[in-house]
Amino acid sequence: MSSFENDTYTAIANAVALEEGRLSPKKRLAVFAAVECFAELGYEGTSTKMIADRAEIAEATIFRHFGTKSQLLMRIAEPVVKHLLAPAVHQEAEALMAQHKGNLKEIARAILKSRLAFLRLYEPLVKILLQEILVNEDLRVMIITQVAPVIKRASGNIMANSSGPLPEHERMMRSIVSLLLGYFFHRSFLQPDREWDDDGEVDFLVNLVFHGFGFDPIEKRP
Amino acid sequence: MSSFENDTYTAIANAVALEEGRLSPKKRLAVFAAVECFAELGYEGTSTKMIADRAEIAEATIFRHFGTKSQLLMRIAEPVVKHLLAPAVHQEAEALMAQHKGNLKEIARAILKSRLAFLRLYEPLVKILLQEILVNEDLRVMIITQVAPVIKRASGNIMANSSGPLPEHERMMRSIVSLLLGYFFHRSFLQPDREWDDDGEVDFLVNLVFHGFGFDPIEKRP
Amino acid sequence: MSSFENDTYTAIANAVALEEGRLSPKKRLAVFAAVECFAELGYEGTSTKMIADRAEIAEATIFRHFGTKSQLLMRIAEPVVKHLLAPAVHQEAEALMAQHKGNLKEIARAILKSRLAFLRLYEPLVKILLQEILVNEDLRVMIITQVAPVIKRASGNIMANSSGPLPEHERMMRSIVSLLLGYFFHRSFLQPDREWDDDGEVDFLVNLVFHGFGFDPIEKRP
Amino acid sequence: MSSFENDTYTAIANAVALEEGRLSPKKRLAVFAAVECFAELGYEGTSTKMIADRAEIAEATIFRHFGTKSQLLMRIAEPVVKHLLAPAVHQEAEALMAQHKGNLKEIARAILKSRLAFLRLYEPLVKILLQEILVNEDLRVMIITQVAPVIKRASGNIMANSSGPLPEHERMMRSIVSLLLGYFFHRSFLQPDREWDDDGEVDFLVNLVFHGFGFDPIEKRP
């Protein structure tokens, strides 16, 4: 049995508590077991009985607290996405920019590292979101609603700090997100047992974003 | 009801027929309806009754032909991944390299375009794979088994045709795949109703990969 | 609908309750209906829906309590065979021997009568066991496991109380069991509507076992 | 795979052919596979698909030849019970009596041996009959109809050849049948892998029937 005593579950519990108020012990266990099961088996692949068994509580207790299974998912996913993703990114970006004043590459590196740490911290929830976003209308709407302004603001920040005119903000943002999620997906979900060098990867990505792969010195722009 | 008469479903039927032998009309319909339902609602979210109804066949007919629901998924997914992805990529890469001899950028552009076309052609199947890969052990193993050698060979080809020493093949391959899938995911699944400029995106990605975003000319390496 | 209020069903419920703990009313009904159906139609010939209908409960209730149809059978059959057959036989044999000290024929008569009463009390269950023992591996193993030591001990008791050397214990035990079951099978299953004289049959069997049919006047007892 | 080339299956095929006319090869295979499956798994536990698979024929072929599954059972069981059991017993009993004129014990021994050989020859069918007689109305009626007169005649024969007044024919017949079937059941179905001494058992049973177990030395024959 997993004891649920680690940073990940503490962080999730804190996020959920922000919206639900203090969690009773069994409600807390329900949240943890639900996250674990949903991440392992998918939302549809998980039965409320499984959750109850893993949490060692009665099935009815889950319904007492969350009403329906789909509410259970949403009331865990939403606070995590909302209260932790949204404000944190903004504040943090500001702070990093202040810290590395002017040095775009350093700022990029710092942001990517922090985002990667964030993904790692919320790994099971990220897995749930990635799976369900394709299939669960409610969740997709919620995520888009929550994430869109963050992306927009972050994009704006980068632009404001760059020297020249920058077109294609969206493509750039999408590229960065794709690269980071692509890496995270590989390291955490496809081959979780390999040794991974997160810092090395971030360096690589920063270089890619600033200079490309560096294939052909001769073909470089003047 | 969807009539299933388009390139996508023809291509899928052909791929499946390679492993199953000629498909009887109802078996063919079962395949189409299954792909549609799985893509829309996910594997677990789809009932065999839904598939039968959409195909306008009896539920039992599905089981007569595929044994179990999970076999139904695998016996559609595997041939598509196997017979169409694997050999095609290789031959095509060779052809493109011959065609654009030496011009790496042109080769990259051509490959990305062709891969994007491929993703578009098999869009519903790609959606199924993306969802289930996180949750379905069998499917994940199958995909990794089929895809790994292709990636490796493709990677080797690129390397062989480049002038300088090229480290980090894997990171480069992963980056390209991430960028392409990230774009495709956005355009086809998150905002399928927007207007998208596939060629423009490919150009953007090729540039990114060869030169980066081009943020700061002053900071360039010597 | 059968009201299930008779010695047979009370005895079965008591036996089952020994292993399952107090039976909720619907669980009790499920047990009764299952016994009735299995006895009438055989295990394979009975559907869980039939049982539910006869018990006037929901089908799901059966599965909530017993998990699977085959568990339903086993968790009824095992306690009846185990808790009622095994210890009872032993104690009773001791008691009878004490009571009829030395008089082997009286002991035999008493034992056969009591075993016949036992078969009558558990008639539907006996029917189930007789049918399924040929076809159901689990049940066969369970029965053999439970019955073997009882037979052995009973055999030992007879031997210990007999005056001369007694070979062929097993054949003797088998013969007695065959005779008793053969009679019971005929009276209860093949021609249940005839009038039967249980005491007369026991007398006949005791005589057979002690003296044979008495075919030959020359060889007859004095 | 069983090749079905042995006395048992030849005997069954001959019996069935008496009523069905010459069996086409596939029909023959269907009969064999059906007997094997019914004996192993019971009538209800066997699906027509299993039979078809084991016979390596198409399921539809079974229905072409036998109409329904229950007809399949009856049209195998009935001829075996009818054409082989009924006349054989009579003729044989006559012959044995002629051969061992007057010697009741020898006659009994010979009859028991021959009946045991018969049970062994038709072992799978005996198993089917024993199982289904409790549960299958049609089969039970058929068996009783076929067996009753044989029993009666056999009983009459014994009586006619005995010296003294013989009451309780039925009990005697039942006892003998019980003893023989009890032994056969044990040796062939409960512990088929043990070494069994059929002749020894028959001797034991004949002695039992003529003299009892011989418990009491005082009452023993001189």
Added chain:
DNA sequence: GATGAATGAGGTTTCATTCAT
């Protein structure tokens, strides 16, 4: 707050059987 009991609806799968070829 927590639960054991109960269930209607629906899930996947199996079945005996039909029919066109």
Added chain:
DNA sequence: TATGAATGAAACCTCATTCAT
């Protein structure tokens, strides 16, 4: 004669959910 394809009905079982305690 033999069969591959097809199916309606029903099998076993799971599910999310309700309710009395």
